[in-house]
Amino acid sequence: MTTDNIRTYDVIVIGAGPVGENVADRTTAAGLSTVLVESELVGGDCSYWACEPSKALLRPALLRADAAHVPGIDPAVKNPLDVEAVLAHRDRMSADWSDDGQVEWVKSAGIELLRGHGRLTGEREVSVETPDGDTVRLRARHAVAVCTGSRADLPPLPGIEALKPWTGREATSARKAPRRLAVVGAGVVGVEMATAWQTLGSRVTLLAREEGLLPRMEPFAGELVTERLREAGADVRFDVSVVAAERAGDGEVRITLSDGDELVADEILFATGRAPRSEDIGLDTVGLVPGDWMATDDSLTVTAVPGDWLYAVGDVNRRALFTHQGKYQARIAGAVIVARARGERLETGRWAPHSGTADTDAVPGVVFTDPEIASVGLTVREAERTGRDVEVVDYEIGHLAGALQYRPDYRGKARILIDRDRQVVVGATFAGPGVGELLYSATVAITGEVPVERLWHAVPAFPTISEVWLRLLETRRDS
Structure with a gap:
């Protein structure tokens, strides 16, 4: 009608x-x-199907990872997560x-x-x-x-419709953890879902066509995430792609890789773009x-x-x-x-x-993995590609008293890029537990074009991870 x-x-x-x-x-x-x-x-x-349910799945995983490294708490978090409770929390958040x-x-x-x-x-x-x-x-x-x-932008793989793969929607709304999960894609969705389901009991194989994870970010970010995923038991492979996949009569997904290897999984997630x-x-x-x-x-x-x-x-x-x-x-x-x-x-x-x-000057983003990754503005690669003359300043966040209070074995890194001509910050990347909360200060510094000399007068509280701003300025001064 x-x-x-x-x-x-x-x-x-x-x-x-x-x-x-x-x-x-x-x-x-x-x-x-x-x-x-x-x-x-x-x-x-x-x-x-995205922000809310994915973070609901990831929060217990990241909280457990933090608690496992705090003296006096770690024995209490050795047992597996209550998957049903986590999924129920996900349902409420959705x-x-x-x-x-x-x-x-x-x-x-x-x-x-x-x-x-x-x-x-x-x-x-x-x-x-x-x-x-x-x-x-x-x-x-x-x-x-x-x-x-x-x-989700699925690859032109023969028979992909019959395969019934997961996309981000299925990965965030699944009713149970698959025993074996193959994740295809090195970007944010791929690494976050690999982190979540590995912690929830799946045996995850993460397949990256690139040479590292999170290829649009600073290389050290992907390296730290790779290290932790492997420590958690995930199989992370680089320079490999899926050339064929089929779902067998028993429901298993049989996957052939570009290097000739073969995998068998219960579900396959394609996180290969939008x-x-x-x-x-x-x-x-x-x-x-x-x-x-x-x-x-x-x-x-x-x-x-x-x-x-x-x-x-x-x-x-x-x-x-x-x-x-x-x-x-x-x-x-x-x-x-x-x-x-x-x-x-x-x-x-x-x-x-x-x-x-x-949309061009200061786009902030957080990857909710272990460790967290937070970035805004330019990376070194982007600065080189666009011909920007920048000074790169790095600092190991684990040297901070605030970081050691967070985790005694804190592993993380901070990097800022300073425009040599204008003497303002044009890029920042932080990798480490809890660094997502550093991102807004970096976004304000870049968007507001705050002169580096003025940043000396923005005093960070002690002992917090935000003290990394002072250490970055000191590192630059002493270099």
Whole structure:
């Protein structure tokens, strides 16, 4: 059945994950009527299949690793984790895959929710196929924001559909620990899920096509994670890829590797990258290619579509594939949509509220492994590639009194990159237990372009791991 009436709103937002919710919240708060279109659960991947459930699986693993090295506690953590309790905690953190709470928030914010699959049908027009088979036509007075995110990008392996592999969704929502788990991929999802399921009792084999783990970060980060995974019993292999895999009649996955070796696992997880969720949202009706990333300028306006009405916010634009960056972009996009609706001239300067500069200048990220990895800004490799003249300063975090209080055998490293011309920090990487909490200070230093000489007057408390900032400055002075 098709409804011919067209519903008109100021703003249409396709995708009700954290990004879409934030765009809609900003525009609604400014007085623009907004409808939020969602085909799955309100709250998106982050709430149900990514950030929340993955960290719920990892927290017990990391807490146990810390406690096992603290005198007086370690005997109490020798027994295996209570897997059922960990999975129950994961379920609670994922709201048992119910979006009732998120829907209630949407209503309380004054945002209209329309469930169904939204597709662009032309300029400022969207068609929504609802779960009961109806088609609802929408028109926007001012803007349409595409916030559909990304999905797992599976490799073109023959027979992969019949293989029924895990992606990140299955890895974070599994009902039990597989006895043998093969993880394909050296990035964040691969190493985090290898860490979680190895601790929960799986025998993990981690297969990396690269020469090390976490290849986009400083090499020492991947080396420390590799060391701990192997100590925990995982089989970590480099320079190898899967050339064939099949699921046998007994459910086992039989895997052939590029080096000629063969593996048998109960499940195989492919953590080999992301692709945009844009293949079936009507991009062809506005001159774009279905399935492509949607390029934008710093106002999150889609550059290839004239008229300044179409926005791509979050993962789907490929600027920075992090939930926190997507929410940052949502605040920018919301401000831009409101300003244009009011006929205001945009302020597009470097630090203006209508310009998304943090997607390139200071993108923070934490990898919740043992040890934690936290990074923001440039790495040495990126600085060399872009021709930036930087000074590299390293310090062993385990030399700090605060680190030794954390773990007597603390292993970790800090690195900052200083722009020689401007004398400001342009990159920072920390590897070690608890370093995720160091990241915001580094992000502020980079984003605020704080002169290195001024950092001497930001005094860290003793004994904390944040004292590493002082030691980095002293190391630079004494070198």
